[in-house]
Amino acid sequence: xxxxxxxxxxxxxxxxxxxxxxxxxxxxxxxxxxxxxxxxxxxxxxxxxxxxxxxxxxxxxxxxxxxxxxxxxxxxxxxxxxxxxxxxxxxxxx
Numbered sequence: 376x377x378x379x380x381x382x383x384x385x386x387x388x389x390x391x392x393x394x395x396x397x398x399x400x401x402x403x404x405x406x407x408x409x410x411x412x413x414x415x416x417x418x419x420x421x422x423x424x425x426x427x428x429x430x431x432x433x434x435x436x437x438x439x440x441x442x443x444x445x446x447x448x449x450x451x452x453x454x455x456x457x458x459x460x461x462x463x464x465x466x467x468x469x
Contacts, residue, residue, distance in 0.1 A: 417425045 413429065416428055420428070
């Protein structure tokens with residue numbers, strides 16, 4: 376019973392450490408860079424132009440989500456073919 380608890384605790388701790396690493400090494404720098412870019416845009420450009428530039432973020436996100444939604448059911452399987460090769464052939468097979 377002690378080994379089971381120790382194993383669960385160890386896996387939980389490893390997962391937590393990986394999550395913290397992911398947040399600070401990937402997510403936090405991206406957020407900081409985005410905030411710095413937005414601040415610089417508002418400092419250097421007129422407010423109306425800056426607001427139009429800021430609209431690129433939600434519009435781009437909406438386009439990506441729309442594209443994902445439209446392609447949801449269109450994938451075909453090509454058997455045992457590797458994934459990269461499937462992606463290259465996908466346009467040819469249709």
